[in-house]
Amino acid sequence: MYQTTIFDQLYPQYKITKPIRLIELFAGYGSQALALKYLGVKFEHWKICEWAVKSIQAYKDIHFSHLGNWIYMKVDYDLPDEYKNYAHWLYDLGISQNYNEPMTLEQIEKLGKDKQKEILANIQITNNLVNIQRVHAKDLGIENTDKYTYLLTYSFPCQDLSLAGKGKGMSDTSTRSGMLWEVERILSECNELGELPQILLMENVPQIHSQDNIKDFNKWQLRLEELGYKNYFEDLIATDYEIPQTRNRCFMVSILGDYSYTFPQKKPLKLKLKDMLEEEVDEKYFLSEKTIKFFYENEKKQQEKGNGFKFGVSDGNTIAKTITTRAGSRMDDNFIKIKNNTKKGYIKAVEGDGIDFSQPNSKTRRGRVQKNKIQTLTTQNNLGVVNSDLRIRKLTPKECFRLMGVKDEDFKKVSKNQSNSSLYHLAGDSIVVNVLMAIFKELIDRKDSDR
Numbered sequence: 001m002y003q004t005t006i007f008d009q010l011y012p013q014y015k016i017t018k019p020i021r022l023i024e025l026f027a028g029y030g031s032q033a034l035a036l037k038y039l040g041v042k043f044e045h046w047k048i049c050e051w052a053v054k055s056i057q058a059y060k061d062i063h064f065s066h067l068g069n070w071i072y073m074k075v076d077y078d079l080p081d082e083y084k085n086y087a088h089w090l091y092d093l094g095i096s097q098n099y100n101e102p103m104t105l106e107q108i109e110k111l112g113k114d115k116q117k118e119i120l121a122n123i124q125i126t127n128n129l130v131n132i133q134r135v136h137a138k139d140l141g142i143e144n145t146d147k148y149t150y151l152l153t154y155s156f157p158c159q160d161l162s163l164a165g166k167g168k169g170m171s172d173t174s175t176r177s178g179m180l181w182e183v184e185r186i187l188s189e190c191n192e193l194g195e196l197p198q199i200l201l202m203e204n205v206p207q208i209h210s211q212d213n214i215k216d217f218n219k220w221q222l223r224l225e226e227l228g229y230k231n232y233f234e235d236l237i238a239t240d241y242e243i244p245q246t247r248n249r250c251f252m253v254s255i256l257g258d259y260s261y262t263f264p265q266k267k268p269l270k271l272k273l274k275d276m277l278e279e280e281v282d283e284k285y286f287l288s289e290k291t292i293k294f295f296y297e298n299e300k301k302q303q304e305k306g307n308g309f310k311f312g313v314s315d316g317n318t319i320a321k322t323i324t325t326r327a328g329s330r331m332d333d334n335f336i337k338i339k340n341n342t343k344k345g346y347i348k349a350v351e352g353d354g355i356d357f358s359q360p361n362s363k364t365r366r367g368r369v370q371k372n373k374i375q376t377l378t379t380q381n382n383l384g385v386v387n388s389d390l391r392i393r394k395l396t397p398k399e400c401f402r403l404m405g406v407k408d409e410d411f412k413k414v415s416k417n418q419s420n421s422s423l424y425h426l427a428g429d430s431i432v433v434n435v436l437m438a439i440f441k442e443l444i445d446r447k448d449s450d451r
Contacts, residue, residue, distance in 0.1 A: 094131030137189030405433030
């Protein structure tokens with residue numbers, strides 16, 4: 001965690017006074033851009049770097065929806081001399097279909113010409129550099145830093161750092177989390193050109209500074225210091241910034257030059273999870289008897305393996321009774337019991353409580369219910385909520401985006417071209433906008449904003 005030192009008192013607080021050119025590496029659907037937009041700050045979508053086709057589409061739909069779809073329906077692109085067709089062009093750009101590896105040429109060819117044109121248009125509209133492994137400093141177009149503030153954000157993949165991951169860490173550049181060192185390479189090239197971005201913002205899981213990863217994290221900070229940055233990092237939880245989600249993430253602000261930065265003050269949480277829920281929800285989101293039975297049977301298998309309690313809804317006697325009733329065994333019950341390895345063997349859940357019905361392989365995990373809040377959203381829809389008639393249901397995609405700080409008007413834009421599974425993935429893989437807004441507020445000279 002970041003702590004104040006004497007040097008913070010000596011250095012002046014940095015404030016952005018010049019027009020912002022935003023560069024989003026590992027952009028997703030552009031949470032950083034949304035934060036600046038919601039703050040009313042004027043900025044340019046200067047460059048993004050995002051290789052996942054679904055995220056590229058999402059970024060275009062949210063931030064450039066005013067352009068419509070005409071551009072790829074009516075325009076045939078002039079192919080660069082080295083490519084014989086659109087598929088070869090996209091293959092060289094390095095797009096991904098599954099977020100983990102580039103698509104093969106055969107996979108891209110199977111998309112068809114119209115889809116290939118659509119992806120190319122989305123890439124060009126969003127100023128997308130696509131695959132970070134193929135990006136160089138000159139591609140960022142950083143120039144005239146005396147006139148512009150370049151804000152570069154990098155939320156590199158956390159799969160190999162998070163508790164849910166495989167713990168490979170970020171030392172190896174072949175891992176997804178090792179993509180951090182691609183950022184180092186690009187910044188080193190920027191330094192050689194004499195044009196570094198003035199502000200860097202990193203976001204990742206708190207495990208980035210855990211005992212297993214602290215050596216690499218310190219190495220990264222030292223390298224940034226060698227380039228001339230002062231680094232300030234802290235773990236921030238979304239519940240401290242007006243969102244009822246216990247999402248804990250590490251943020252590091254790096255400022256070029258001798259400046260200090262102070263992270264935003266916490267705010268009391270006034271919103272409850274039920275304030276974020278839709279009024280009417282399709283029956284398909286409610287857990288059926290078959291689904292709950294599946295979780296129960298899975299739990300039994302996990303117990304036999306010595307993994308402890310995993311999931312269950314119990315009235316204190318049987319599972320089936322609660323499945324077929326809305327509460328416990330008495331008419332006046334106003335709660336349901338979520339089985340858990342506490343002394344009582346369960347936790348009470350009432351309307352508006354969040355429930356995690358994922359299946360982590362953990363022997364020690366205890367809490368499965370969050371009072372008036374939801375656990376950390378993931379790329380899978382494994383979180384639920386107790387509704388007004390004490391039935392358990394999954395969160396809807398719109399609710400997930402609300403819990404990531406995205407306004408309904410922007411969710412409407414992004415949902416047009418995405419399946420529900422894609423929407424869950426996009427939300428769980430993103431950054432809570434409210435937290436970003438709080439971070440940016442500490443950097444912004446309010447004269448640069450619209451309000």
